[in-house]
Amino acid sequence: MIRRFFAGFLASALCVSLAAQVTERPRPEEWKQLVPGARFMDRFLPMPDGVKKSHVWGTDSVQNRYVDNGIEQDDMSFWGGNILQTADGKYHLYVCGWPERSRNGHMFWPNSTVFHAVSDRLSGPFRIQNSIGKGHNPEAFRLADGRVVVYVIDGYYIADSENSPVWCYQQFDFDARDRNIIEGLSNLTFARRADGSYLMVCRGGGVWISRDGLSTYQQITDKRVYPAVEGRFEDPVVWRDSLQYHLIVNDWLGRIAFYQRSKDGIHWVTEQGEAYVPGISFHKDGEVEHWFKYERAKVFQDPDGRAVQMNFAVIDTIKGCDQPGDRHSSKNICVPLNKGLLLSVLNEQPITASTKQIEVKIKAEPGFSPQTDVDIESLRFGSFTEVNFGRGSKPLKTRKEGDDLIVVFSGKGSGIMPDEFAPKLIGRTTNGELLYGYARLPYVDYAPALLSARRPQYNKDQGLLKLKISNFGLSASRPSQVEVCCGGKVIASGDIKPLSPYEEVELALKPAGTATGADSAYEVIIRTDGQEQERVLFRQPAAK
Template identity: 70%
Template structure:
């Protein structure tokens, strides 16, 4: 290849590299009709004022940043990380990083060190106390017995307390339970369940459950739980509050993230609108820190489990352009979130089209008086599919209950969907700020049984199907029918008894027809309640 050709190839590669991480995704047409407060990104609040400095690294678009927000250093490129609070009120950030002058620049991330940093507040500046060990993309969580686990790709560190100087390295055990592992086991994220067990979502969108948070993690899903749209998904973050599970996943190529909710961690709804996009970091005066990439989102939660802050790994340019001893680098930033209201529905009977009035209580909290701070006329209540577009139930009148406020809403047709589990409220405070909240329904089971099967196998000697089923839910299941199918042909049904949480049963079934077990095979296990197929596990070669 001659010199001119080499120059052309080099220029082409540089152009490709510059735009390799940018693809403009077309938004659904209906999103243009979303109201303020509908999108998760509407919950981002201004970053508290801090210290600005001159002569710092970064492009002009982030030169206005507060250097005491999150954690940053001219000597270290930081990435990932989340915060835990200890009983003494201190905030502990577990973040990874590598020398800014490393020979490969940002691409030295594979040699990351996990740091423990501390601060008296969740915003920063966090200061490194010690290093935990090697690893990348950390996420810290606390076990039921109080021990702290810091996950890193391919392993974890564990210690007795947040500020320990003695961390032990270990590896999780994973049981895919005859399912294909979806896009590998990296960038894991964890949410503690009500009984102290843990739900985990892997990068590919598979859901796993561990009874103690360490091992084994058992896979329950056979396909990704992410939105059924085009996207290069990674960086999921899952958390659970006192009502439901939340999940945000990022399309890194399109630089758009999606927000999802679930009552059980297995079945998810996707709310309309962007969860976050570049530019969600802004100051009280409206000035924006335009970071090129916002990745590895993590949430910090209050005592109710509400997300009150989000931390991001941010970089000011394309990762491959961050070279040693240059003006580019990365850091971790802290952005406060609108935590939402504490709501409760007072109707005891299921809400249907015949329900005339829905009563919703808005609880008072420290620093918040719902009786004086809410613009009642602005409120809308119902399914997110209605409320996010300004529709839904409108208020009829209000009642006071101690320091709380009760809103009586006129029920409107189509304001509730049949499988609604967490109706939403959107409105305004009297000062013009956005308010929102979700509420449980008294008649919904938020700790349901979760029956899950392994792939059925056929025993030719006995001429029968063998099947193992386990309840991964937090309550006992009801007796139900189970049907086995092979390549779409029903092999027969059997009844299974009620299973306690984590209980396993093994069944044997004589087939109705002789199964053909040659060629490409697909198996299904369907759970049937009162003639309705409630769940189907699919296994394929």
């Protein structure tokens, strides 16, 4: 009796303490002017019909839910996980979980097990086939040779295929490249690049690259790439489609996520509006499954790389209030997404303020005919900074090209600047449904070189600065220039020859003055054709 009293008392105290950690972030005033289709969360579609049940575990806000959506068991708590598909059409979910009656309830998560679950439907229900091993926050990806990697905090499992009965546990190697690691290496997320290499984003928002997904991950950035806003960020998810990279990161304290895009995975733009917030899981009749927390977002992609479904780890209450044997628990849910249109700009010359017309091709797809299904007058095209607010270029006329449709827009008001890599379209179908998409520009290099420097090493005997520079991009670099600054002054500079992808060169630079040494703070700036490619500050001395 006394033991149960104190257990209940501690649980209540923990809930009160954790409740103080939940806050509502104020939104920018301009977000009030966003049109439908501006926010990533506008892409969420109703959950597929399934088996509804009430009088099951969970608060009143999640009763009458689809119990066959994702993975759910009365005796298990689940968290994290994403889906891969095999050639036989089966869907494989790699998810972690623990017995619901485990001591400490949800806070037993450090002892979780990774399970392999299978379904005939993308939305589930998923049934456990076998366990892979201990681990938490899994994310699965397929290597170029077909092997499957399941990342977990502090390591990964690897097997020949999704159905392998035996998985080998290993650990990644990381090279910070003289940069500070941003908030540690946990909750990693991965995107396969066009050459089979992998880009990884860690929880803190640092970007890393591995040549094959298993070899050493090299840190490229020296600061987080997340939006420059107040937030307690975690649970990034990154993916690449046939046009660009996408990144969503969650502010767990504010319960709001942000959506970003990039052409190279290093330099990002942030779109206005929420990527997701609690309440984005709804039924066709409008009923909402109001889960308290939506975390560990993952995406399932179509053959063009477009996200067609998002998976979430959800819980019906504050994590610390989920105690063993109570009515609270967690599961993984599946929410479909509007995948968007396949678009391309036909203008061969860069679009500027003087461009008279912009031609955009809308590609036909099974079940979608742009020639009959598009409300032409509703379309707006241009930079997301314009289109998301209902502005942008307006359509002038159309013409057919096979089954595709070419829409000719006025060049006026597009807002497209020289750094634009994927202008946006928003509109409606003739039935009033949302249309959106991002267009490929024929004059943009979507596989640029990525020159990146290590910390300069000063050789006192030779009086030289040794500087290693590598190309982590997918194409050969152009002749470039580098400057090394110390104490706010340029102390050395030099030329960088063209480098092939993954090639490295070491420069020997003669510094001006004597304000250099092993403990000096250096800033290195790399420019190509006058445009800055990298600027990194090395505050700490490099290890010898």
